[in-house]
Amino acid sequence: MLFNYIIYIAAYVLSSFAVVWLGVHIVRKMLRTHAEKSESFKKIILMITVPKGEKADESQNIDSIDAIREKISVANTFFSTLGGMKAQKGWRAFWFGRNDDFSLEIVADKDQLISFYAAVPRAMHRYFEQQLHAQFKDAQIHEVEDYNIFEPNGVTVAAVLSLKRKYLFPIQTYDKIEGDPLNAITNALSKMEKNEGAAIQYVLRSATPEWHRTPAQVAQTMQQGKKLERAMKEVTGNIFTKTFIFLGRMWGKKRKAGQGIDAVTEREYRLSPMEEEVVKSLEDKTSHAGFNVSIRVVVDAPTKEQAMRKADNVLHAFTQYATYQFGNSFSFSKPKQDAHEIEKFIYRQFDVKHQMLLNSKEMASLWHPPLRITETPNIRWLLAKKAVPPANMPKDGIILGEVEYRGVKQLVRIKAEDRFRHMYIIGKSGSGKSVLLTQMAIQDIQNGEGVAVIDPHGDLIDDILPHIPKERADDVVIFNPADTDRPLGLNMLEFETDEQKDFAAQEMIAIFYKLFGQEMIGPMFEHYMRNAMLALMDDKEAGATIIEIPRMFTDEKFRKDKLKKVRNLIVKNFWEQEYEQSQAGQQAADMLSYVISKIGRFLTNDMMRNIMGQQKSGFDFKDVMNNRKILLCNLSKGTTGEVNSSLLGLIIVSKLQMAAMARASMPKSERKNFYLYADEFQNFITDSIATILSEARKYRFSMVMAHQYVTQLVVNNDTKVRDAVFGNVGTMIAFRIGVEDAEVIAKEFAPVFDQNDVVNVEQFTANIKLLIDNTACKAFNMKTIMPPQGNLKMASTLKQLSRLKYGRDRALVEAEIKERARLGELGGGGQTAPDSFF
Numbered sequence: 001m002l003f004n005y006i007i008y009i010a011a012y013v014l015s016s017f018a019v020v021w022l023g024v025h026i027v028r029k030m031l032r033t034h035a036e037k038s039e040s041f042k043k044i045i046l047m048i049t050v051p052k053g054e055k056a057d058e059s060q061n062i063d064s065i066d067a068i069r070e071k072i073s074v075a076n077t078f079f080s081t082l083g084g085m086k087a088q089k090g091w092r093a094f095w096f097g098r099n100d101d102f103s104l105e106i107v108a109d110k111d112q113l114i115s116f117y118a119a120v121p122r123a124m125h126r127y128f129e130q131q132l133h134a135q136f137k138d139a140q141i142h143e144v145e146d147y148n149i150f151e152p153n154g155v156t157v158a159a160v161l162s163l164k165r166k167y168l169f170p171i172q173t174y175d176k177i178e179g180d181p182l183n184a185i186t187n188a189l190s191k192m193e194k195n196e197g198a199a200i201q202y203v204l205r206s207a208t209p210e211w212h213r214t215p216a217q218v219a220q221t222m223q224q225g226k227k228l229e230r231a232m233k234e235v236t237g238n239i240f241t242k243t244f245i246f247l248g249r250m251w252g253k254k255r256k257a258g259q260g261i262d263a264v265t266e267r268e269y270r271l272s273p274m275e276e277e278v279v280k281s282l283e284d285k286t287s288h289a290g291f292n293v294s295i296r297v298v299v300d301a302p303t304k305e306q307a308m309r310k311a312d313n314v315l316h317a318f319t320q321y322a323t324y325q326f327g328n329s330f331s332f333s334k335p336k337q338d339a340h341e342i343e344k345f346i347y348r349q350f351d352v353k354h355q356m357l358l359n360s361k362e363m364a365s366l367w368h369p370p371l372r373i374t375e376t377p378n379i380r381w382l383l384a385k386k387a388v389p390p391a392n393m394p395k396d397g398i399i400l401g402e403v404e405y406r407g408v409k410q411l412v413r414i415k416a417e418d419r420f421r422h423m424y425i426i427g428k429s430g431s432g433k434s435v436l437l438t439q440m441a442i443q444d445i446q447n448g449e450g451v452a453v454i455d456p457h458g459d460l461i462d463d464i465l466p467h468i469p470k471e472r473a474d475d476v477v478i479f480n481p482a483d484t485d486r487p488l489g490l491n492m493l494e495f496e497t498d499e500q501k502d503f504a505a506q507e508m509i510a511i512f513y514k515l516f517g518q519e520m521i522g523p524m525f526e527h528y529m530r531n532a533m534l535a536l537m538d539d540k541e542a543g544a545t546i547i548e549i550p551r552m553f554t555d556e557k558f559r560k561d562k563l564k565k566v567r568n569l570i571v572k573n574f575w576e577q578e579y580e581q582s583q584a585g586q587q588a589a590d591m592l593s594y595v596i597s598k599i600g601r602f603l604t605n606d607m608m609r610n611i612m613g614q615q616k617s618g619f620d621f622k623d624v625m626n627n628r629k630i631l632l633c634n635l636s637k638g639t640t641g642e643v644n645s646s647l648l649g650l651i652i653v654s655k656l657q658m659a660a661m662a663r664a665s666m667p668k669s670e671r672k673n674f675y676l677y678a679d680e681f682q683n684f685i686t687d688s689i690a691t692i693l694s695e696a697r698k699y700r701f702s703m704v705m706a707h708q709y710v711t712q713l714v715v716n717n718d719t720k721v722r723d724a725v726f727g728n729v730g731t732m733i734a735f736r737i738g739v740e741d742a743e744v745i746a747k748e749f750a751p752v753f754d755q756n757d758v759v760n761v762e763q764f765t766a767n768i769k770l771l772i773d774n775t776a777c778k779a780f781n782m783k784t785i786m787p788p789q790g791n792l793k794m795a796s797t798l799k800q801l802s803r804l805k806y807g808r809d810r811a812l813v814e815a816e817i818k819e820r821a822r823l824g825e826l827g828g829g830g831q832t833a834p835d836s837f838f
Contacts, residue, residue, distance in 0.1 A: 042121060042122055043102075043103070043119040043120060043121055043122070043348065044119070044120055044121075044122055044125050044143055045117060045118075045119050045143065045144055045145065045146045045147075046117065046118045046119070046120065046125075046128075046129075046141050046142065046143055046144070047115060047116070047117055047141070047142045047144045047380075048116045048117065048118060048132070048139055048140070048141055048369055049115075049116070049139070049140050049142070049369075049380055049381060049382035050136060050138055050139045050140070050369045050370060050372065050381065050382050051138055051372065051381060051382045051383075051384060051385040051756070051757070052372060052379075052381040052382075052756070064373075065178060065179065068174075068179060068180050068371065068373070069174055069175055071371050072174040072180065072364055072365070072368055072371075073174075073175075073364070074135045074136065074368075075135065075363075075364035075367075075368035075369075076288070076360050076361050076364040077135055078131055078132060078134075078135040078136070078364070078368075079289065079291070079360035079361075079363045079364055080288065080289045080360045081131045081134075082102075082128070082131060082204075082206065082289075082291075082360075083206050083207070083288070083289025083290055083291055083359070083360050084206070084289050085100070085124075085206045086206070087100070087205065087206045087207060087208045088100050089208075098205055098350070099121060100121065100124070100205055100206070101121075101203055101204060101205035101350045102118065102119060102120040102121065102124065102128065102203075102204055102205075103117075103118065103119040103120075103201055103202065103203045103204070103348040104116075104117070104118050104201075104202045104204065104367045105117040105118070105119070105199055105200065105201045105202070106185065106186065106189065106199070106200045106367065107147055107149065107189075107197070107198070107199045107200075108149075108189040108190070108192040108196075108197060108198045108199070108378075109147055109149060109197055110148075110149070110151075110194075110195070110197055112192060112193070112194065112378055113378050113379070113380045114186055114189050114190060114376065114378050114379045114380060115147070115380040116367075116369055116370070116380075117147065118132075119146075119348055126407065129141050129406060129407055130406075133406050136369055138382070138385045138386070139369055139382075140382045140385075140386055141406070141407070148197075149197025149198065149199055149298070149300050150197065150300050151195055151197070151300055151302070153302070154195070154196075154197075154300040154301060154302060154307075155300070155301060155302070155303055155304045155306075155307045155337065156298060156299070156300045156307065156337065156342055157298070157299055157304070157307045157308055157311050157335040157336055157337055157338075158296060158297065158298045158299075158311075158335065158336070158337075158338050158341040158342050158345060159296065159297045159311055159315055159332050159333050159334065159335040159336075160294070160295070160296050160297075160332065160333050160341065160351065160354045161295040161296070161297070161315075161318065161330045161331070161332045161354070161356075162330070162331055162332070162354050162356055163328050163329075163330065163331070163356045164328060164329050164330070164331045165327075165328045165329075166232075166236065167211070167328075167356055167357035167358075168214050168215035168218060168282060168285060168286075169281070169282075169285075169323075169326070169327055169328040170281050170282075170284065170285045170323070170327065170328060170359070170361075170362060171321040171322070171323065171327065171328045171329060171330070171358075171362055171365070172320065172321045172322060172323050172327065172365075173321075173361050173362055173364075173365045174361075174364060174365040175361075177320060177365070180371055180374065181320055181321065181365050181366075182366075182367075182368060182370065182371075182374070183374065183375075183376055184317040184320050185200065185314070185317045185318075186370065186374070186376040186379065187317075187376050188313045188314045188316075188317045189314065190376055190377050190378045191310065191313060192310065195301075195302055196299070196300065196301045196302070196306070196310065197299070197300045198297070198298065198299040198300070198310060198311070198314060199297070199298050199345070200295070200296075200297050200314065201295070201296050201297075201298070201345055201348065202293055202294075202295050202363070202366065202367055203293065203294045203295075203296075203348055203349070203350045203351070204291045204292070204293050204363070205291065205292050205350060206289070206290070206291060206292075207290035207291055207292050207357055211286075211290050211357055212286045212290070214235060214236060215282040215283075215285045215286040216282075216283070216286045217235045218231050218232060218235045218236070218282055219279045219282040219283050219286075221234055221235055222271060222275065222278070222279050222282075223271075223279060225270065225271070227275070228275060228278055228326065274325070274326060275326075277326070278326040281326070281327065284361070285359055286359075288359035288360045288361050289359060289360045290357055290358070290359050290360075291357070291358055291359070291360070291363060292350070292355050292356075292357055293355065293356055293357070293358045293363070294350055294351035294352075294354055294355050294356070295330075295356075295366075296341065296344070296345055296351070297311055297314050297315055297332070297335070298311075298342060298345045299311040299314065299335065304337070307335070308335045311335035312335065315332045315335070318330045318332070321365065321366075383760035383761065383762055384753070384756065384757040384758070384759075384760045384761050384762070384765075384767075384781075385753070385757055386405060386780075386781050387405075387752045387753065387767075387778070387779060387780040387781055388405055388778075388780060389403045389405055389410065389412070389780045389782075390770065390772060390777040390778065390780065392772055392773075392777075393410060393411075393412065393413070393772075394413040394414060394415050394418075394772060395413065396413060396415065397413040397414045397415040397416055397418075397419075398413065398414060398440055398443040398444065398447070399411050399412065399413055399439070399443065399785065400412045400413065400414055400436065400439075400440065400733075400768070400770075400782060400784075401436070401439075401766070401768075401782035401783050401784045401785055402782060402783055402785060403780060403781060403782045403783070404783070405780075405781075412768070412770070412782045414731060414770060414771070415772070415773070416673065417773075417774070418730060418731065418770075418771040418772065418773070418774065419675070419702045419731075420696070420697040420700065420701075420702045421697065421728075421729065421730025421731070421771055421774070422693055422696075422702060422703045422704070422705070422728065422729045422730060422731075423702075423703070423704045423705070423729060423730070423731045423732075423733065424705050424706075424725055424726075424729040424731070424732050424733070425437070425704065425705065425706035425707075425733045425734075425735070425766075426706070426707060426708070426709070426710070426733070426734050426735065426737060426741070426745065427706075427708065427733075427734065427735025427736055427737060427766065428708060428709075428735065428736050428737060428738065429708060430763070431735035431736040431761070431763060431764075431766075432735050432763060432764035432765070432766065432784045433679070433706045433735055434459065434460055434463070434679070435764060435784045435785075435786060435787075436706075436733070436766070436784045437453075437460060437677050437679060437704065437706060438460060438463045438464055438787055439784065439785055439786075439787050440675075440677070440704065441453055441460075441464050441675075441677050442464060442467040442787055444675050445464070445467070445468055445469075445472065445630055446467070446469060448472070448628060449628060449673055449674070449675060450624065450625055450626075450627070450628035450629060450630070450672060450673065450674040450675065451630050451631070451674070451675050451676075451677070452624070452630075452631040452632075452633070452652075452656060452674070452675070452676045452677070453631070453632050453633065453676075453677045453678075454633045454635060454649050454652060454653070454676070454677070454678045454679065454681075454684055455632070455633065455634055455635060455636070455679055456635050456636065456637055456645055456649070456679060456680045456683060457636055457637070457679065457680075458634050458636035458638070458639070460677075460679055461478070461632045461633075461634045462795070463787070463790075464632065465478075465632070465790070465794070465795035465798055465799070466789075466790025466791050466792050466794055466795045467787060467788075467790040467791075468630065468794065468795075468798060470794060472630065473794075473797070473798060473801060475627075475628070475629040475630050476629070476630045476632065476798050476801070476802055477618075477619045477624060477629060477630065477631045477632070477802055477806055478632045478634065478798065478799055478802040478803070478806075479618075479619075479631065479632070479633045479634065479648075479652070480634040480799075480803070481607055481608075481611055481634075481635065481639075481640045481644065481645075481648060482607075482634070482636065482639035482640060483803055483807065484606065484607050484610070484810060485807075485809075485810055486803045486804070486807030486808060486809060486810065487607070487610040487611050487614070487807060487808065487810060487813055488611065488618035488619070488803075488806050488807045488808075489611060489614030489615075489616060489617045489618040489808065489813075490611050490612060490614075490617050490618070490648065490651055490652070490655075491543075491544075491545050491546075491612065491614060491615065491616060491617045492504060492507070492508055492511075492546065492612070492651045492654070492655070493505075493508070493533060493536065493537055493543075493544040493545055493546065494543070494544075494616065494617055495537060495658075496622075496662070497662070500658050500662065501534070501537050502534075503654075503658055503661075504533075504537070504654070504658065505530050505533045505534055505537070506530075507650075507654040507657075507658075507686065507688065508529070508533060508546075509521075509526050509529060509530060510686035510687060510688065511647065511650045511651065511654070511686060512525070512529070512598060513686070514646070514650060514686050515643060515646060515647060515650075516598060517715075517716070518716070521598070524594075525594060525595060525598065528553075528595050529549070529595060531571050531574045531575065531579075532549050532552045532553070532595075533549065534566075534568060534571045535552060535559075535562050535563065535566050535571050535572075535575060536548055536549070536552065536562060538562075538565050538566045538567055538568065538571070539562055539565040542565075543615040543616065545612060545613050545614070545615060545820070546599060546602070546603075546612050546613070547603060547609065547612065547613040547817055547820060548820060549595075549599055550596050550599065550600075550603070552575075553592050553595065553596065554592070559575065563575055563576065601643070602644070602647065605641075605644065607640070607644070608644055608647075609817060610810060610813045610814060610817065611648070613813070613816075613817040613820070614808070614813060614816070614817075615816070615820070617655075618806040618807060618808070619631070619806050621655040621656055621658070621659040622659045622662060624659070625656065625659045625660065625663075625672075625674045625701075626659075626663075626666075626672060627672075628672055628673075628674070631652075633648070633649070633652055635648055635649050645683070646683045646684065649678075649683055649684030650683075650684050650685070650686065652684070653676075653678070653684045653685060654686070654688075656676060656701070657688070657691075657692055657696075657701075660674070660692075660696055660699040660701040661695070661699060663699045663700070664699070668698075671699060671700040672700060673700050673702070674700060674701050674702070675702045675703075675704065676701070676702065676703045676704065677704045677706075678703065678704070678705055678706070679706045679707070680706070680707050680708070680712075681703075681705040681706060681707055682707050682712045682713050682721065685721065687720055687721065689721055689724050689725065690720070690724035690728065693724060693725070693728035693729065694728055705725065705729070709737065709738055709740065709741050710722065710740075710741045710744050710745070711740065711741075713725060726748070730771035730774075730776070731768070731769065731770055731771045731776075732748055732749075732768070732769045733766045733767070733768045733769075734748075734749065734758055734761070734766060734767045734768075735761055735765070735766045736758075736759065736760070736761040736762075736763070737758055737759060737761075738759070739755075739759055741758075742755035742758055742759050743755060745758045746758050748769065749767050749769060749779040752778055752779040752780070753767055753779055761781075764783055764784045764786075765781060765782070765783050765784075766781070766782055766783075766784070767779055767780070767781055768780060768781070768782050
């Protein structure tokens with residue numbers, strides 16, 4: 001009776017324990033399933049890109065293989081740091097499972113590009129980035145939306161990998177493989193076609209330290225003179241196997257074998273070279289950090305046959321890791337439409353059933369960012385590498401852009417003093433130059449600074465106008481030659497001092513050289529033009545314009561009237577002696593036609609004649625500069641003409657230079673900052689650019705110069721302008737440029753950036769060498785900032801206000817020009833001017 005009662009109690013306890021165990025198991029499974037899906041939505045998806053480098057030198061194959069292994073070993077260090085994280089334990093991990101796993105993935109997406117991703121818990125996001133950047137300094141990590149390889153009508157298959165032997169046997173690693181093992185995998189992924197996608201997913205979590213014990217013990221047992229099989233039984237066998245081995249030591253051959261003695265030779269057993277390699281591999285396995293890993297391959301294609309074939313291609317790439325004797329290799333399930341496995345892939349769930357233990361060295365062989373020399377097609381490379389911004393980034397000054405480096409964003413500013421060493425911007429059309437110019441000019445205007453903008457396209461002005469504050473409306477001067485109803489005067493021969501008179505004459509000659517070239521403008525043209533302009537300008541009361549130059553050659557009465565006011569004896573002698581004597585021969589007629597033909601192209605154009613023929617300019621450049629006004633010059637080539645646009649721009653820059661240099665008589669404290677923005681600036685400068693760049697600083701005149709390519713600064717192999725710019729500018733900014741300019745610009749940004757980096761800059765991104773406290777910092781990258789939406793109604797109002805305030809009625813202007821030029825009376829009598837003049 002007592003026995004039956006004991007049996008009953010025991011049965012009750014066991015059944016209760018079984019029910020409790022089953023209940024705990026069911027509850028835990030439910031909690032873990034819910035927690036795993038919930039945690040998957042908390043992971044941050046990171047895209048990892050690295051810059052592409054040069055192809056390896058095949059003539060030095062041995063060195064290149066060693067170099068490849070050395071580069072991959074960096075990934076080993078990266079995984080070692082991640083594997084060193086403590087594995088989660090405790091009641092939370094028991095009930096809800098671990099949430100410290102992360103996923104590394106290689107994906108062939110719908111764009112037929114191979115990308116490298118990481119999905120990491122938010123808690124380890126920064127740590128992961130820091131460790132990756134510590135080993136791969138040129139890598140760029142972007143937080144992105146999750147990718148999607150699935151097509152609505154596609155067929156998806158999945159396969160799971162596992163190890164064929166116990167985990168203590170290592171797979172083939174990068175230090176034993178000839179070349180980068182990742183090439184075979186990425187090449188298989190590169191075969192994906194349009195409407196196909198594939199992904200290799202490694203879900204990892206750091207292993208508990210106990211895993212090191214088994215391979216270490218097996219290696220130690222083998223070193224005692226025991227074969228691998230016996231060492232494995234002694235270390236990894238179950239309780240019955242270990243008991244059988246213990247009893248076997250008590251007699252005969254088994255006792256001798258247990259002591260490491262060969263039963264045949266009665267000598268100590270010596271390990272074969274192969275077995276010694278096994279010992280080394282076991283020791284190498286346990287000497288690195290370990291991960292619990294689950295690996296799955298998923299492929300989506302239009303048909304099941306295509307999906308399975310592509311999946312097999314990817315899976316067979318893993319056979320390169322096999323070590324067939326005394327090593328390990330991967331086995332994989334047949335690819336199939338397994339909804340449960342595909343769901344695990346989507347949620348990035350760790351697969352306990354198919355997990356394997358791999359060390360950091362093995363993981364480095366399976367996954368690492370592509371090497372710069374990798375030749376697999378379709379890899380998503382980083383177009384250009386990123387560089388660390390300066391530690392002493394200015395905290396004040398206008399904003400040029402923003403820099404994001406290793407997850408940290410900061411604004412890029414330039415101090416006011418550093419701006420007076422000028423700024424040079426280069427980049428292809430559409431690369432982002434106009435955005436930067438617009439943003440800078442808007443900030444200056446809103447800060448109350450004096451600004452001039454020369455725009456050869458018109459869009460820059462239209463982008464700036466909506467952002468001008470209404471309180472600065474009276475400061476706006478818009479020079480638009482296309483507004484022919486109310487032309488705004490621009491007289492190059494206008495001056496205040498004798499120094500300005502000589503400068504204006506010399507600049508006008510330089511402008512003609514710029515427009516027509518040395519071969520068309522010779523010393524004789526220069527001689528005649530200079531004397532004509534200086535003679536006209538000496539009559540300050542009547543004023544002088546380019547319109548009256550032909551009359552100096554053709555109207556004797558007009559010429560004699562002007563000579564009465566000439567004070568320069570050399571100029572007077574030219575007209576009374578040299579010119580009069582030349583009238584006797586054919587030379588006079590030839591020189592007259594030669595000079596007039598260069599001016600006539602502007603005088604015959606109604607738009608240009610009404611602008612350049614006005615006695616007084618519509619606005620005072622000195623007033624604009626000294627009273628911080630806003631001069632916006634819309635020199636659109638489409639409405640003005642290329643040559644006309646260049647001429648007007650050249651005159652404007654020269655007038656601004658004259659106004660700046662006139663500040664020499666002002667106390668330094670009264671010289672207010674003024675900023676000139678010139679797009680396609682090479683069209684608007686003469687050889688005097690070197691003087692502007694070197695001397696403008698002391699006059700508080702800053703230039704921001706932008707254009708598209710370097711050869712625009714070289715005319716007929718004359719590099720004076722290019723040398724002046726590159727030798728004087730303080731801050732240099734390069735958006736994407738052409739390969740022809742890569743060598744020149746790369747030298748300016750060396751050693752941080754090379755030719756590949758300056759050619760492949762992303763849109764609205766630039767490499768910059770910023771001047772900080774009059775010292776150029778190392779080059780880095782920045783992104784431009786798009787200006788906010790402006791007030792379009794304000795832009796229209798400003799245009800109308802400016803044309804009414806500074807422009808003049810066309811009929812009135814034409815009447816004055818007709819009176820001053822006496823177009824119908826050239827020659828002094830009733831002689832009609834030759835048609836070729838106008």
